[in-house]
Amino acid sequence: VLPLLALLLLPALPVEAAAQAASEQTTFTQIISGTEIEIAFSRPSLRGREEIFGRQIPWGEVWTPGANRATTIRFSKDVVLSGTPVAAGRYSVWLRVLESEPWRLALHADTMLFHSAHPPIDEAVVHVGVERERAGDLQESLEWDLDRIRIDGADLVMHWGRDRVVVPLEVDPGIEFATPAVEARALVGAWLFDDSAALPTPDQMAGWTPDPADPTDRFYQVLLAEPRPRPVRIEYDEETGIVALVDRLIEAAEAAFYSGEGEEPVVVYGQALLPRERGFFTVAGTLGGEVSAVNPRVAPIAEFEYDEAGRAVAFTIRGPDDEVEATAVRAGG
Numbered sequence: 001v002l003p004l005l006a007l008l009l010l011p012a013l014p015v016e017a018a019a020q021a022a023s024e025q026t027t028f029t030q031i032i033s034g035t036e037i038e039i040a041f042s043r044p045s046l047r048g049r050e051e052i053f054g055r056q057i058p059w060g061e062v063w064t065p066g067a068n069r070a071t072t073i074r075f076s077k078d079v080v081l082s083g084t085p086v087a088a089g090r091y092s093v094w095l096r097v098l099e100s101e102p103w104r105l106a107l108h109a110d111t112m113l114f115h116s117a118h119p120p121i122d123e124a125v126v127h128v129g130v131e132r133e134r135a136g137d138l139q140e141s142l143e144w145d146l147d148r149i150r151i152d153g154a155d156l157v158m159h160w161g162r163d164r165v166v167v168p169l170e171v172d173p174g175i176e177f178a179t180p181a182v183e184a185r186a187l188v189g190a191w192l193f194d195d196s197a198a199l200p201t202p203d204q205m206a207g208w209t210p211d212p213a214d215p216t217d218r219f220y221q222v223l224l225a226e227p228r229p230r231p232v233r234i235e236y237d238e239e240t241g242i243v244a245l246v247d248r249l250i251e252a253a254e255a256a257f258y259s260g261e262g263e264e265p266v267v268v269y270g271q272a273l274l275p276r277e278r279g280f281f282t283v284a285g286t287l288g289g290e291v292s293a294v295n296p297r298v299a300p301i302a303e304f305e306y307d308e309a310g311r312a313v314a315f316t317i318r319g320p321d322d323e324v325e326a327t328a329v330r331a332g333g
């Protein structure tokens with residue numbers, strides 16, 4: 001007969017051992033422009049190990065970036081991974097880890113594989129080269145994430161220990177970004193811009209004392225600093241086909257909004273004009289020069305007027321309820 005103390009300890013030992021070995025299962029879901037990306041994976045931890053690859057995971061191994069069952073990824077619509085088209089569907093995810101060469105990301109049709117399967121790369125539905133980066137921070141538990149999310153894609157990131165793999169992911173944004181050169185050049189130049197209709201009224205501003213700790217107050221303090229109309233420019237990037245509405249005042253106001261109290265504002269936000277039909281453009285937000293946010297159903301619309309030579313001479317920006325938000329007239333080439 002076992003002593004009472006031994007009997008009391010018996011239930012605890014397997015539970016403790018299981019807890020030490022656990023690689024928690026998680027699911028990450030993100031929707032980008034109507035495309036749903038879902039990643040299901042287990043999260044192994046370092047547990048005191050500084051280096052995993054080349055040791056616990058040998059160089060050359062085809063490894064699922066997770067544990068237990070193979071990590072899976074699902075795309076609700078067709079996407080492009082690292083320049084390679086991938087059909088909508090669910091796939092198991094594998095990485096060939098190499099010491100001195102680019103790693104390879106492979107998507108397999110069989111989503112029920114265990115981590116010990118190590119399927120050959122050449123049997124994958126698709127496989128692409130990916131760069132392994134050394135990160136400054138130590139990631140204890142394996143993490144999948146989507147970073148730098150934009151209207152047309154994001155970076156698919158796997159991070160464990162000090163190793164990161166970043167895979168460019170593209171989705172169909174459902175809207176054209178590029179404007180044909182001839183049409184875009186008709187817009188380029190200096191403009192006098194009047195957005196008084198979208199600003200607070202004098203009655204609304206009566207008695208207003210800006211609070212530097214309030215982001216909205218910082219935004220309006222910058223935005224209201226110049227008289228209307230004020231100068232803006234329309235510029236065209238020949239390489240990307242993007243037409244930019246360059247408004248230094250709104251950029252500075254956005255920077256003031258997103259900076260902390262006492263911080264030096266950094267301009268990263270801007271605006272782009274995305275073509276709908278001749279003379280009509282959707283006003284979209286940009287981040288770091290890339291189109292990052294637009295909902296065509298509710299975004300403001302810019303409508304241009306042209307002279308007999310086909311050169312734009314005026315435009316009006318209207319909101320989703322057709323209300324006028326701003327007007328502009330050409331001020332120069």
